[in-house]
Amino acid sequence: MSDATLTADSIDTQAGVRRACVASFIQKQGALIVLVLLCVVAAFRYDNFLTEANLQNILRQNSMLALVALGMTFVILTGGIDLSVGSFVALAGVIAANLAGQGTIVALLAAVAATTALGLVNGAVISKARIQPFVVTLAMMIAARGLALIATGETAVRVNSLNQGFTWLGRGTIFELSVGSINIELYVPVLIALIAYLIGWFVLNHTRFGRHTFALGDNEEAARLMGLNVGRVTLGVYALSGALAGLAGVILASRLGAGQPTEGVGWELDAIAAVVVGGTLLTGGKGGVGATIIGVLLLGVILNMIKAEGLSSWWQLVLRGAFLLAVVVVQNRLNSRKK
Amino acid sequence: MNDELLRMTGITKRFAGVTALDSVDFALRAGECHSLVGENGAGKSTLIKVMSGAYTRDAGEIFVEGKSVNFRSPEDAQSAGVVAVYQEVNLLLFRTVAENIYLGREPRRFGMIDWKRMNADAKAILDRLGLDINPRATLGTLNIALRQMVAIARGVSFNAKVVVLDEPTSSLTDREVGILYDVIRRLKAEGVGIVYISHRFDELYAVCDRVTVLRDGKYVATRDLKDLDRLDLVCLMLGKQREELERKGATAFDHSAAPVEVEPLMSATNLKRGRHLNNVSVEVGRGEIVGMAGLLGSGRTETARAIFGADNIESGSIELEGKRLKISEPNNAIDAGIAFLSEDRKAEGIIPELSVRENLTLAALPALTNMGVVSRAKQTEIVNNFMQRLGIKASSSEQKIRELSGGNQQKVLLARWLCKNPKFLILDEPTRGIDIGAKGEIQNLINELAAQGLGVLMISSELEELVEGSSRVVVMRDGTRAAELRGNQISQANIIHAMAHGEEKQESGVRSQESE
Numbered sequence: 001m002s003d004a005t006l007t008a009d010s011i012d013t014q015a016g017v018r019r020a021c022v023a024s025f026i027q028k029q030g031a032l033i034v035l036v037l038l039c040v041v042a043a044f045r046y047d048n049f050l051t052e053a054n055l056q057n058i059l060r061q062n063s064m065l066a067l068v069a070l071g072m073t074f075v076i077l078t079g080g081i082d083l084s085v086g087s088f089v090a091l092a093g094v095i096a097a098n099l100a101g102q103g104t105i106v107a108l109l110a111a112v113a114a115t116t117a118l119g120l121v122n123g124a125v126i127s128k129a130r131i132q133p134f135v136v137t138l139a140m141m142i143a144a145r146g147l148a149l150i151a152t153g154e155t156a157v158r159v160n161s162l163n164q165g166f167t168w169l170g171r172g173t174i175f176e177l178s179v180g181s182i183n184i185e186l187y188v189p190v191l192i193a194l195i196a197y198l199i200g201w202f203v204l205n206h207t208r209f210g211r212h213t214f215a216l217g218d219n220e221e222a223a224r225l226m227g228l229n230v231g232r233v234t235l236g237v238y239a240l241s242g243a244l245a246g247l248a249g250v251i252l253a254s255r256l257g258a259g260q261p262t263e264g265v266g267w268e269l270d271a272i273a274a275v276v277v278g279g280t281l282l283t284g285g286k287g288g289v290g291a292t293i294i295g296v297l298l299l300g301v302i303l304n305m306i307k308a309e310g311l312s313s314w315w316q317l318v319l320r321g322a323f324l325l326a327v328v329v330v331q332n333r334l335n336s337r338k339k
Numbered sequence: 340m341n342d343e344l345l346r347m348t349g350i351t352k353r354f355a356g357v358t359a360l361d362s363v364d365f366a367l368r369a370g371e372c373h374s375l376v377g378e379n380g381a382g383k384s385t386l387i388k389v390m391s392g393a394y395t396r397d398a399g400e401i402f403v404e405g406k407s408v409n410f411r412s413p414e415d416a417q418s419a420g421v422v423a424v425y426q427e428v429n430l431l432l433f434r435t436v437a438e439n440i441y442l443g444r445e446p447r448r449f450g451m452i453d454w455k456r457m458n459a460d461a462k463a464i465l466d467r468l469g470l471d472i473n474p475r476a477t478l479g480t481l482n483i484a485l486r487q488m489v490a491i492a493r494g495v496s497f498n499a500k501v502v503v504l505d506e507p508t509s510s511l512t513d514r515e516v517g518i519l520y521d522v523i524r525r526l527k528a529e530g531v532g533i534v535y536i537s538h539r540f541d542e543l544y545a546v547c548d549r550v551t552v553l554r555d556g557k558y559v560a561t562r563d564l565k566d567l568d569r570l571d572l573v574c575l576m577l578g579k580q581r582e583e584l585e586r587k588g589a590t591a592f593d594h595s596a597a598p599v600e601v602e603p604l605m606s607a608t609n610l611k612r613g614r615h616l617n618n619v620s621v622e623v624g625r626g627e628i629v630g631m632a633g634l635l636g637s638g639r640t641e642t643a644r645a646i647f648g649a650d651n652i653e654s655g656s657i658e659l660e661g662k663r664l665k666i667s668e669p670n671n672a673i674d675a676g677i678a679f680l681s682e683d684r685k686a687e688g689i690i691p692e693l694s695v696r697e698n699l700t701l702a703a704l705p706a707l708t709n710m711g712v713v714s715r716a717k718q719t720e721i722v723n724n725f726m727q728r729l730g731i732k733a734s735s736s737e738q739k740i741r742e743l744s745g746g747n748q749q750k751v752l753l754a755r756w757l758c759k760n761p762k763f764l765i766l767d768e769p770t771r772g773i774d775i776g777a778k779g780e781i782q783n784l785i786n787e788l789a790a791q792g793l794g795v796l797m798i799s800s801e802l803e804e805l806v807e808g809s810s811r812v813v814v815m816r817d818g819t820r821a822a823e824l825r826g827n828q829i830s831q832a833n834i835i836h837a838m839a840h841g842e843e844k845q846e847s848g849v850r851s852q853e854s855e
Contacts, residue, residue, distance in 0.1 A: 208445055208447070285431070
């Protein structure tokens with residue numbers, strides 16, 4: 001082979017590496033950059049954006065979606081999708097509200113156990129019967145919603161107001177700190193989400209289950225040939241997604257003071273949007289839980305800005321949709337160039 | 340023999356009644372590189388899959404270091420030290436090199452992945468193979484060759500005694516092949532046995548010690564490569580007797596078949612695509628049938644695909660009727676009047692659930708359509724015309740094509756191209772898998788088409804077909820055009836000589852291309 005080919009080869013590789021670096025930077029940090037830019041714009045444009053109350057609001061309102069999105073991150077990293085989480089939120093809320101009189105722990109555990117079990121069913125059907133996750137979780141989404149409606153007879157279940165502990169889950173604060181005029185408090189749902197993300201990050205990066213989650217979405221055939229237990233990973237991610245959706249449902253019921261069988265509609269789509277906007281590939285194999293936090297906050301800030309702008313909140317749907325599409329197009333371009 | 344790593348005896352494997360391997364024997368010594376060769380359907384892939392646990396055998400025995408083994412899965416084989424590295428690199432593009440090597444058995448501390456040790460261990464293995472690759476690099480940022488080396492490193496990391504390399508060079512450049520050779524030499528020096536599958540003779544002779552030849556699922560022979568010349572190897576692969584060939588080649592001398600002057604139609608010049616095609620040129624005249632011969636992987640199909648625009652070439656030009664064509668995708672070639680009947684009828688040709696009529700007119704639909712509506716009358720007319728002309732046997736034009744015999748399916752596909760009135764037709768293995776009767780009909784048809792002025796490039800593995808059917812035969816070897824035979828030079832013996840040796844060391848009568 002001639003020298004010319006050698007040079008052409010190495011140039012090609014260098015350019016390839018450089019492109020890959022740029023692509024991976026945008027992939028990893030793009031959402032964060034947009035989030036920071038939006039916050040700067042919002043801070044200048046709206047007087048009350050940077051107030052403690054407003055920021056707390058954004059965090060509190062999005063903490064439950066954040067939990068759902070965390071589970072969704074694992075599922076999407078394997079190349080799957082979980083449409084049933086919205087219904088799980090409602091079902092868990094209804095169960096928890098029903099059992100709140102029996103004690104907070106009982107209510108919490110029963111609700112989370114129920115949705116985890118249904119998540120396991122999702123995972124089992126997907127891995128054993130080899131049916132696409134889309135179809136399996138769509139069926140579960142419909143069925144779980146039905147269960148929630150049956151359990152309540154279509155009306156909301158009030159939470160026993162004597163159970164202070166249960167109410168604390170959704171509305172309590174952990175500590176309050178006053179520095180001069182600034183009053184900082186940490187709400188329980190925000191703390192729960194924070195802890196969940198820390199654990200999620202650890203699991204994803206430092207355990208076999210986490211690494212195999214990546215492997216599955218990267219190249220399932222390769223994962224199989226490498227002798228990974230693909231079925232177990234699949235079971236794990238859908239169970240985890242079910243559990244986190246259940247937890248979010250319990251917190252929501254606590255915040256609302258009632259279990260609403262019609263709550264959580266569309267949450268699965270918001271969660272998917274947050275995961276993808278954060279920078280995790282919808283096809284799996286690449287991304288992370290940090291990206292999802294950014295994605296959740298990004299969508300939260302957009303909603304907040306639209307409200308501050310005085311626009312109808314329906315606009316947020318249009319904008320979120322457009323934003324999601326743009327992100328996927330950019331991702332697609334970045335990744336196709338690499339191959 | 341006490342240094343024997345692996346012995347397989349009487350291995351038989353059937354798939355749904357078809358015998359892929361029929362009592363095949365194979366033995367591998369420590370520190371040797373043993374090549375496995377054979378044409379299509381010889382059973383190489385099946386044998387290495389049985390060897391590495393991907394398939395379970397129906398009969399026979401396997402011994403690893405003298406102990407009888409019974410692999411149920413690739414993991415079983417891996418733990419016994421038998422590892423296969425397949426042609427398509429099955430790794431994770433988004434993960435690091437170290438993760439790819441250790442996935443599934445990551446070193447752990449307190450239940451957590453021990454990243455430090457994993458990277459250090461990966462580095463040690465890569466160093467052992469003489470590879471300068473950063474274990475922390477994302478696999479997707481490495482070029483194909485290095486990915487392939489990572490796949491080998493993963494295999495070796497299982498303390499492999501036997502490493503199977505399935506066409507490891509198919510996507511590598513010449514320079515990258517050198518890296519692979521180094522790795523193989525290091526493994527051999529460590530006493531690892533290597534099973535090497537490649538279609539390239541140059542590679543076999545460069546890196547392998549012995550060769551085992553399979554044909555039609557049967558064991559043919561095992562030889563030392565240093566005592567086996569290329570011609571004998573080709574004869575073993577094709578199942579021809581050397582003496583018989585040479586006698587035939589001598590008596591087939593016939594002055595009557597002098598080259599005929601033909602009007603040029605298609606000429607492809609200096610086609611180049613990596614190691615698959617190296618400055619290949621082919622000319623086909625109007626009304627001429629040019630045969631193309633070569634072993635599997637020699638560049639026959641690759642030439643056809645390059646002319647048709649199915650693969651992008653790096654350089655080279657294609658002219659049709661004196662006009663240079665810009666071909667970047669098959670549509671360009673089709674518009675120019677080139678048709679390509681691919682060798683894989685099932686995967687690339689027929690649409691099984693559609694009728695003969697629909698299959699036949701699929702490519703011609705735009706011409707049969709008026710304002711978006713398909714004219715059924717015109718369609719029927721064309722279909723009936725071709726069914727009659729080509730003698731397509733079907734209960735009616737509405738019969739589903741999957742119910743037809745292979746020969747009739749092939750005729751429908753041929754008709755699909757013919758109704759677009761092509762000027763130049765490429766046929767890749769037009770009669771493979773077709774019964775004798777239909778074979779003759781298709782061969783007659785090809786003759787008729789040529790007589791009507793069509794230029795035909797006919798790729799075939801059947802030497803008889805090439806010898807009888809072609810006015811010239813281009814012989815391919817290792818991605819280059821090894822020879823062109825005309826008139827009385829065309830004989831099975833000369834074709835096989837050219838397949839084995841290319842332009843150098845040829846018998847008289849075979850003309851070298853490079854000197855033209």
